Amino acid sequence: xxxxxxxIDLDKITHNARVLVEDxxxxxxxxxxxxKAALGAVEVAKAMLRAGxxxxxxxRIENIEAxxxxxxxxxxxxxxxxxxxxxxxxxxSADISFNTELSVVRRLSAAAxxxxxxxxxxxxxxLGDLREGILPVDLIGAAREVxxxxxxxxxxxxxxxACHSGMAPDATNMAALxxxxxxxxxxxxxxxxxxxxxxxxxxxxxxxxxxxxRINHLRLGEAILLGCEPLHRTPVDGLHTDAxxxxxxxxxxxxxxxxxxxxxxxxxxxxDVTSTDTGDMSRAILALGEQDMDPAGLVPPDxxxxxxxxxxxxxxxxxxxxxxxxxxxxxxVNYSALIRAMTSPFVDKAMxxxxxxxxxxxxx
Numbered sequence: 001x002x003x004x005x006x007x008i009d010l011d012k013i014t015h016n017a018r019v020l021v022e023d024x025x026x027x028x029x030x031x032x033x034x035x036k037a038a039l040g041a042v043e044v045a046k047a048m049l050r051a052g053x054x055x056x057x058x059x060r061i062e063n064i065e066a067x068x069x070x071x072x073x074x075x076x077x078x079x080x081x082x083x084x085x086x087x088x089x090x091x092x093s094a095d096i097s098f099n100t101e102l103s104v105v106r107r108l109s110a111a112a113x114x115x116x117x118x119x120x121x122x123x124x125x126x127l128g129d130l131r132e133g134i135l136p137v138d139l140i141g142a143a144r145e146v147x148x149x150x151x152x153x154x155x156x157x158x159x160x161x162a163c164h165s166g167m168a169p170d171a172t173n174m175a176a177l178x179x180x181x182x183x184x185x186x187x188x189x190x191x192x193x194x195x196x197x198x199x200x201x202x203x204x205x206x207x208x209x210x211x212x213x214r215i216n217h218l219r220l221g222e223a224i225l226l227g228c229e230p231l232h233r234t235p236v237d238g239l240h241t242d243a244x245x246x247x248x249x250x251x252x253x254x255x256x257x258x259x260x261x262x263x264x265x266x267x268x269x270x271x272d273v274t275s276t277d278t279g280d281m282s283r284a285i286l287a288l289g290e291q292d293m294d295p296a297g298l299v300p301p302d303x304x305x306x307x308x309x310x311x312x313x314x315x316x317x318x319x320x321x322x323x324x325x326x327x328x329x330x331x332x333v334n335y336s337a338l339i340r341a342m343t344s345p346f347v348d349k350a351m352x353x354x355x356x357x358x359x360x361x362x363x364x
Contacts, residue, residue: 297337
């Protein structure tokens with residue numbers, strides 16, 4: 001197999017999604033499986049659907065179109081506010097979109113009329129993370145406008161937390177969202193199908209012992225794919241944390257000094273070199289770089305340490321060992337490393353069901 005590559009165990013992804021669907025279902029919360037970190041890969045989408053997710057969500061209309069082209073018929077949400085310039089594409093391929101701007105909502109209405117379709121609208125509310133969202137004081141007015149426009153359905157309201165500012169979902173902001181849902185329904189005499197509490201960062205709250213209120217929906221990607229929650233990057237009980245592995249090949253293996261020599265300036269990506277003199281060391285270079293992934297998001301095997309990366313090279317401290325040229329090294333990845341590796345055309349994607357275990361290293 002070619003390297004670098006992502007090895008994706010689809011059965012483990014299905015397992016993770018099924019555990020979350022069942023555990024959250026007991027609390028009255030439906031799960032949308034988010035495919036954006038998988039670049040809308042149809043195999044990953046089907047793995048989530050096999051687990052019983054209520055539908056799929058993605059932030060890029062291109063990914064949604066790719067899934068539709070592969071005959072994914074399940075409900076799909078566009079979970080990033082649509083671009084005005086893509087309204088027609090959104091209405092054609094997505095059943096529901098998350099919105100914060102009425103100018104976009106009006107364009108979606110016109111596009112839905114032209115396409116003779118009904119498009120669902122979830123209005124996103126700002127509750128402190130300061131990414132996207134309508135201020136609570138403006139929510140009823142925005143909802144009233146959605147109801148006035150033809151070929152649109154006010155499907156629900158939602159919130160996003162723990163992304164821009166790291167604002168954690170908790171009993172207070174989830175209760176606030178529940179109250180807003182009650183207020184919209186009472187003011188406009190409607191029934192909201194979806195009250196979407198957020199993403200994988202909501203799991204500690206959602207699976208805790210507190211009251212759920214009106215929250216009946218979460219959008220989960222990281223927890224399904226990587227088995228952890230984003231607030232503290234801790235594993236979620238019962239989930240696989242090794243469903244996805246990044247594999248890279250050694251292209252140089254030598255003993256070199258631990259300190260550079262000569263006149264130092266900035267590195268290729270604008271950083272400074274910080275090194276400690278530990279004498280000669282066994283170093284390896286892997287064919288993987290900043291262009292392919294986030295080196296800060298890699299977890300190397302025991303006994304190896306990441307020294308740094310340039311655009312095309314990942315430098316490894318091998319300790320007292322020597323890795324043979326051609327050796328494959330396997331890394332765990334966090335969400336940042338996964339998204340960049342999945343997007344890179346230079347990283348192959350190897351997806352399989354029932355994958356057998358492989359050795360981590362071949363050491364000289």
